[in-house]
Amino acid sequence: MSSFGLGEMIQDQRFDGTSGFAMDTLQGNRDITGNPLENLRNGSFPTPLLSYKEAGAAVELGGKEKLGEREAYLLIFTPKSGSVVRQYLDVESYLPMKTMVKVNVPQLGGDIEQTTEFFDYREVDGVKIAFQVKGASQIQSYTIQITKVEHNIEIDQALFSKPAAVTGK
Numbered sequence: 001m002s003s004f005g006l007g008e009m010i011q012d013q014r015f016d017g018t019s020g021f022a023m024d025t026l027q028g029n030r031d032i033t034g035n036p037l038e039n040l041r042n043g044s045f046p047t048p049l050l051s052y053k054e055a056g057a058a059v060e061l062g063g064k065e066k067l068g069e070r071e072a073y074l075l076i077f078t079p080k081s082g083s084v085v086r087q088y089l090d091v092e093s094y095l096p097m098k099t100m101v102k103v104n105v106p107q108l109g110g111d112i113e114q115t116t117e118f119f120d121y122r123e124v125d126g127v128k129i130a131f132q133v134k135g136a137s138q139i140q141s142y143t144i145q146i147t148k149v150e151h152n153i154e155i156d157q158a159l160f161s162k163p164a165a166v167t168g169k
Helices: 034-042
Strands: 002-006 009-015 020-024 028-032 058-067 070-078 085-090 096-105 110-124 127-136 141-145
Touching (some): 028 034, 034 096, 058 085
Antiparallel strands (some): 002 009, 058 070, 070 085, 110 127, 127 141
């Protein structure tokens, strides 16, 4: 689930591993279908790279590139369906630095490129977590600042499904 607000604009996007649903002030409540749904499936937590073979995807090493002052390996993730993802990993730590994907958005007339960058890695319970995430596309940019990370806590699974107020249940 992702949810954010910018002034009067609010977006709530949910994905339960199979289906997706979005609520936002610009486009209203709607099921996520087509290419955007495939991209949600391909990017399932924690990373599509853990089970790419089972999902029928391919990953290839695209070489080394410089991102700012750091060297990065480029991995090209090609899913069975959905958009190709370019993932940059730090050559020393192997932590994600940047992700780029073209997403088909019919409401905007075609493909847009989305870039996500990861900063301020900190260790939490032995796991490195990016505490700052910056995203950008032709239509918006945002920064997410993580303040707290907890592992292995109970989470209400309803948070990932279409809200009952929308389904009428």
